[in-house]
Amino acid sequence: MKNERGDNPNTALLYETDGLLMEFEAVVTERICLPEGKGYGLILDRTAFFPGGGGQESDSGYIRTSGGKGIRVTRAAVSDGKVIHYTEEPVDEGERITGLIDRKQRISRMQDHGAEHLISGLIHERFGYDNVGFHMSKDETVIDFNGPLSEEQIRQIEQRANEIICENVPVTVSFPSPKEAKALSYRSKLDLYENIRLVSIEGFDVCACCAPHLPSTGLFGSVMITSHMPHRGGTRMSLVAGINAYDDHSKLAGSNAKIMEMLSSPRYETDEFVKDMTDRMASLREENTELKRKLTKLVSDSVAGGLLREDPQGNGIRAVFCDVADMTGLRELVNNCTSVYKGVVCAFLKKESGFGYIFSVCKGRAQSAGLKELADDFNRSCRGKGGGSPLMVTGTTEAGREEIERFFAQKSP
Numbered sequence: 238m239k240n241e242r243g244d245n246p247n248t249a250l251l252y253e254t255d256g257l258l259m260e261f262e263a264v265v266t267e268r269i270c271l272p273e274g275k276g277y278g279l280i281l282d283r284t285a286f287f288p289g290g291g292g293q294e295s296d297s298g299y300i301r302t303s304g305g306k307g308i309r310v311t312r313a314a315v316s317d318g319k320v321i322h323y324t325e326e327p328v329d330e331g332e333r334i335t336g337l338i339d340r341k342q343r344i345s346r347m348q349d350h351g352a353e354h355l356i357s358g359l360i361h362e363r364f365g366y367d368n369v370g371f372h373m374s375k376d377e378t379v380i381d382f383n384g385p386l387s388e389e390q391i392r393q394i395e396q397r398a399n400e401i402i403c404e405n406v407p408v409t410v411s412f413p414s415p416k417e418a419k420a421l422s423y424r425s426k427l428d429l430y431e432n433i434r435l436v437s438i439e440g441f442d443v444c445a446c447c448a449p450h451l452p453s454t455g456l457f458g459s460v461m462i463t464s465h466m467p468h469r470g471g472t473r474m475s476l477v478a479g480i481n482a483y484d485d486h487s488k489l490a491g492s493n494a495k496i497m498e499m500l501s502s503p504r505y506e507t508d509e510f511v512k513d514m515t516d517r518m519a520s521l522r523e524e525n526t527e528l529k530r531k532l533t534k535l536v537s538d539s540v541a542g543g544l545l546r547e548d549p550q551g552n553g554i555r556a557v558f559c560d561v562a563d564m565t566g567l568r569e570l571v572n573n574c575t576s577v578y579k580g581v582v583c584a585f586l587k588k589e590s591g592f593g594y595i596f597s598v599c600k601g602r603a604q605s606a607g608l609k610e611l612a613d614d615f616n617r618s619c620r621g622k623g624g625g626s627p628l629m630v631t632g633t634t635e636a637g638r639e640e641i642e643r644f645f646a647q648k649s650p
């Protein structure tokens with residue numbers, strides 16, 4: 238193969254000059270039997286099936302035999318310089334067939350690919366950046382440029398591209414000789430001058446490309462740059478054009494309609510409404526934190542007061558269950574208790590399964606209280622795990638409240 242276009246002396250490549258040719262007559266010049274179960278390979282004297290290349294996937298479609306039988310063409314590919322059409326059933330050599338390209342798939346790909354040329358050409362002209370990576374999938378086309386672009390610059394390029402689409406500028410194909418190619422200025426990933434095919438969006442872009450293209454920009458429909466981000470010092474962007482742009486818009490509009498309904502917002506103001514809501518949520522979150530803090534203080538005051546009434550000498554080990562705070566609140570509660578109570582405080586916070594716990598004792602009794610031994614004992618008895626210092630141990634347990642209370646009933650004097 239000399240380059241991406243292949244070297245096909247036996248097959249006329251109809252797609253190269255007519256991107257809209259979706260039905261063609263041809264003769265089967267060779268039939269290849271593939272290994273068992275893999276189907277057949279057909280070579281034709283002429284074809285409109287694009288075998289893939291330049292970032293665009295191969296076509297699929299059907300072959301209709303002279304007897305009217307439809308045979309699926311799963312894909313086409315260039316192998317040993319020949320365009321091979323892969324089929325599920327055989328067709329005899331010498332048979333006259335009609336080739337039928339999967340129209341929707343091909344047109345959607347040509348819309349995306351044409352829009353990619355247009356965007357790349359505009360960015361090259363305006364900023365001097367090259368398209369250094371290009372990948373087309375069913376849902377989007379991803380392009381890498383070797384320079385940074387701001388949101389504003391990208392929207393300006395997108396707007397200009399859509400104006401050019403609306404102007405329905407011709408897209409033409411030419412095959413310059415190596416001498417002519419050397420004298421021309423065009424975008425190309427490879428330094429090639431031989432067997433070159435140039436695709437021109439007249440006045441806006443010239444690019445070496447092997448893929449079929451739509452004959453004018455109006456057929457691209459529209460182009461939208463759906464996302465962009467800095468990538469290896471340059472910019473990676475995703476775009477959709479034509480029918481894919483419609484599909485993308487349709488999904489977004491569906492999502493926007495749900496937001497409009499939920500927030501009773503006008504069609505183009507959902508972002509303002511969502512911003513108001515997130516601002517309100519942030520202030521509610523602050524309010525919530527403050528309320529939790531106040532509640533924790535109230536609860537811990539009452540718990541500490543209760544412990545003092547029950548055991549004024551502070552000899553006990555007291556289990557306290559609290560469901561109003563998070564672990565930070567629980568720590569506050571424990572600190573508040575140990576600031577007045579001289580015994581050991583074991584505080585529990587209900588979790589999705591089991592409890593989180595903090596065992597603590599006032600500083601003066603850290604050495605004598607045996608907190609770590611108590612925690613080890615608890616972890617063994619109540620399927621817990623955790624660790625800490627002689628002053629404070631934190632952990633979790635899978636045990637239920639009754640089981641925990643039984644453990645502490647045995648421990649308390």
Ligand SMILES: [Zn+2]
Nearest residue numbers: 291446447448
């Ligand atoms: Zn191309």
